[in-house]
Amino acid sequence: MKQAAKVMTLADIARLAGVSESTASRALRDNPVINAQTRQKVQQIAADHQFKVNATARSLRTQKSHTIAVIILFDAKTQQAISDPFLLDILGVIADELTAKGYDMLLSTSKTTDKDWRSYYFDSKRADGLIVIGQGEHDARVDQLAAAGVPFVVWGATTGTEPYPVIGSDNRQGAQQAVAHLVKQGCQRIAFLGDIRHTEIEMRYLGYQDALQAANIKAEPALQLNTDFTAQAGYLQTQQALFSQLSSLDGIFAASDAIAMGAMKALLEHGIKVPQQVAIVGFDDIAMSAYCTPSLTTVKQDTHAGGQLLVAQLLSRINGGKAASQLLPVKLVDRQSSLRNST
Amino acid sequence: MKQAAKVMTLADIARLAGVSESTASRALRDNPVINAQTRQKVQQIAADHQFKVNATARSLRTQKSHTIAVIILFDAKTQQAISDPFLLDILGVIADELTAKGYDMLLSTSKTTDKDWRSYYFDSKRADGLIVIGQGEHDARVDQLAAAGVPFVVWGATTGTEPYPVIGSDNRQGAQQAVAHLVKQGCQRIAFLGDIRHTEIEMRYLGYQDALQAANIKAEPALQLNTDFTAQAGYLQTQQALFSQLSSLDGIFAASDAIAMGAMKALLEHGIKVPQQVAIVGFDDIAMSAYCTPSLTTVKQDTHAGGQLLVAQLLSRINGGKAASQLLPVKLVDRQSSLRNST
DNA sequence: AAGCACACTGCAATCGATTGCAATAGATCA
DNA sequence: TGATCTATTGCAATCGATTGCAGTGTGCTT
Known part of the structure; x- marks a missing residue:
């Protein structure tokens, strides 16, 4: 078998079919002006020879890269x-x-x-x-x-x-729901872990404030801690900032599930019970959130x-x-x- | 400012620089046969007009898509x-x-x-x-x-x-290490969660057998359970197969960290202590593995x-x-x- | 002064497919 | 029979850049 002979071009197909390149091109694109028989013949030959249109040439000509x-x-x-x-x-x-x-x-x-x-x-x-x-x-x-x-x-x-x-x-809405939920669970001092310099996270922070305000809780700026999107960042931030400075914390709203898991890890390591002492909610609903322990309450993005x-x-x-x-x-x-x- | 005038082509640049297209092309590609001054001039003009080579045309001519x-x-x-x-x-x-x-x-x-x-x-x-x-x-x-x-x-x-x-x-080596480690921790009946119809997983299964054999433990085929790569699959498989059929299980080697986390969740939910009653090792070392609770022992792929x-x-x-x-x-x-x- | 090498530069073909327009042939109509 | 359509097909230009080869002009050699 003469495997992988040479790459076929439209010209080759046209020659084999005994038609011009224009006709071959039109036939392959199912252009109706081409006679049905001719069209079939060309397509058959193209298929037999595994012909594939050169995407580069097509793009150049049509000015579309698809x-x-x-x-x-x-x-x-x-x-x-x-x-x-x-x-x-x-x-x-x-x-x-x-x-x-x-x-x-x-x-x-x-x-x-x-x-x-x-x-x-x-x-x-x-x-x-x-x-x-x-x-x-x-x-x-x-x-x-x-x-x-x-x-x-x-x-x-x-x-x-x-x-x-x-x-x-709807980041703001989602965050608002999440924090309202924490409040309903009895949380009064809720930290926000997330970098508000990101517009999306800023929105979540606004939602956080909305919920607190609705519950008549004053938002403490010290409870907002810029944190990167990783579990590691959540872990370290929790260890460093939350433990050292804050007491009586009873809730955490994390801007991503990864952050939330990192934070949870830090809390559990220090013997703090989740959710009894500190309740946590994340954001995203990544696949793993349902399978960590305790499983993570979160805001699901579609x-x-x-x-x-x-x-x-x-x-x-x-x-x-x-x-x-x-x-x-x-x-x-x-x-x-x-x-x-x-x- | 006449923003976004029209897309420049090499011909435009050549005309503006007062040279031929060939020279312009060579100048832009830093071809040394072109006089330094000419080259500079062309490049300057190209830069001024934000000229970008049309990748499609280049690909067609050079027969490389990069x-x-x-x-x-x-x-x-x-x-x-x-x-x-x-x-x-x-x-x-x-x-x-x-x-x-x-x-x-x-x-x-x-x-x-x-x-x-x-x-x-x-x-x-x-x-x-x-x-x-x-x-x-x-x-x-x-x-x-x-x-x-x-x-x-x-x-x-x-x-x-x-x-x-x-x-x-080196899947086999990695699995062998993982299982040897479980044995060293005292595990005698170790389940393998992973779909051995995947070649990579098959290799891990071979490593699993290697380790058992080295420890003079007979591999029980019933302990190998085909499981997809997800946490959910690990969770369900553990609930359905491991609980119902098997007792005295004291170790699990999962073919991926996701599976391992799912399995761990199932065990913890049923009050089984990890690692005291059942020890678990995963494979991959994804970012989350260090932050679940308990954190996951795993085989790190580079x-x-x-x-x-x-x-x-x-x-x-x-x-x-x-x-x-x-x-x-x-x-x-x-x-x-x-x-x-x-x- | 004639010969020649060297340094640039430009002409024109090429990559492969698409498409506007012209050409052809057979069919239909008056 | 001649004129007009219609259905197909082909010619040739085009998309934009690259490159082999030929051409030009300058300077150096003897």
Whole structure:
């Protein structure tokens, strides 16, 4: 068998079928002006020879790459590789969704030090549009994208004033629910672990304040501790800040499940009972949250809807339509880490 | 400001600089035959106008995409989206590594039902090479790749006979260490949770048997339970199989940390003490393993070295060299879930 | 002064597919 | 029979950058 002869080109197929390249091209794309028989014959020959259209040539000619660049932003400080389980979740959904729509996905983990990805991905025609995940601390590059008219959507927090579409969870609502739940469990002094310099986390902090205010509890600024998204950060922050400075703490609201698990670990290690002495609620509902001990009460983000919406909005924008920002509802999931009067 | 005028092409830059396209092209690529002054001038003009080479046109002409497709294989059954934290880890490393080497990364999550990605990614010139993660249950498509002469590397388990390069952890060694450790802690009846139809897991099972044999313990086939990679699977399997059928179980070796955590949850819920009554060891050392309670003893895979090696081998292969299979050493990390005589 | 090497630069072909427009042939109509 | 359609097909330009090869001009050699 003459395995892997030589890569076939459209010209080869056309020659074999005894037609011109134009006809071959049209036949392969199911263009109806081509005679049905001719079309079939060409397609048959193409299939027999495993012919695949050269994506590069097509892109050049059609000026469409059929590729979306997904950019995961990082913190200037931590510079950690993708590792938040939540990111992976949404990434998976986006990947599936893009595939279903016939798009390829170019993945980039952008250290903040990188040069600008607008020109890299868009101007150079590598991608037809961008999905940016995690605004983080407000990134000027996102504004530039908008100004340059690049089709893109952002996963993150919306203030309602951004000149670009943002899809994200209703962080404030979710946090408010979470903290109200803690209050209902009898918590009076609740710490907030999360870096409010991230817009999303800032929203969660506002929700935290909303809930406290509604319960007539004064928010103590000292109870808000900037903490990175990792379990390690939650652990260390709890050890260092919470133990040394604060007593009578009876609740913790963490800005991510990872932070919450780290904090829980620190508490348990020191013999503090969860939830009896300190109740904990996280945010995200990653897969592991149901399986730690005690299992973690958390605010579930709808990653499935999020991913779908990101893709749908972006493609609509690319195809000449409009893309709108949208806030996704979240849902509190009660588990053991916060339930004091459970059965 | 006449923002975003029109996308510049090489021809535009050449005209502005008063040189031919050839000269402009050479100048931008720092070709030394071009006079230094000319080169500078062209580069200056290009920079002023934010000119970016059209990647598509370049690819077409040079026949190189400078893109690597990373394919994540899934189980025929579970069909779950990327979610194993371990995958995310290694994916992050690969992304960074490829970026550093000037390659783009096309990510694909391949459901087993998908058509073949050889033609899609390689024949169509979308990528110069492939990285396949997770052979899973031996996939015939991987063999086809090899037969077709496509440059690619696989992350997984090597039997030493594959006709393609495989990079992976020394699963057998790692498992052997883990189980030997359990035996040393006094365990006599140790369950194995993991799906041995996956080659990597099969290797871990062999290591498990090695350790038992070395300790003169007979391996009971009934103690091996096929379990998917998730915490949920570990939880359910433990509830359903281990509780109902087996008594006097005193150790569990799980094929992944997620499984281990699920199993641990099930045990703790039933009032079984870990590690006193049942000691547990996992595999991977994902970030969360250190922060669950009790923290999880596990076998650490060197994702960093793995990702680097995958990329290095693949690029070497693409550039005409050879790529070789390699087994990476692993390391047992002692934590609370298995230490019975700890301080 | 003629010959020649050297340093640049530009012409034109090329990568592979797509598409506007023209061309052909057979069919239909008056 | 001649004119007008209609259904198909092909010609040739085009997308934007790269590169082999030929061309030009300057300076140096003898």
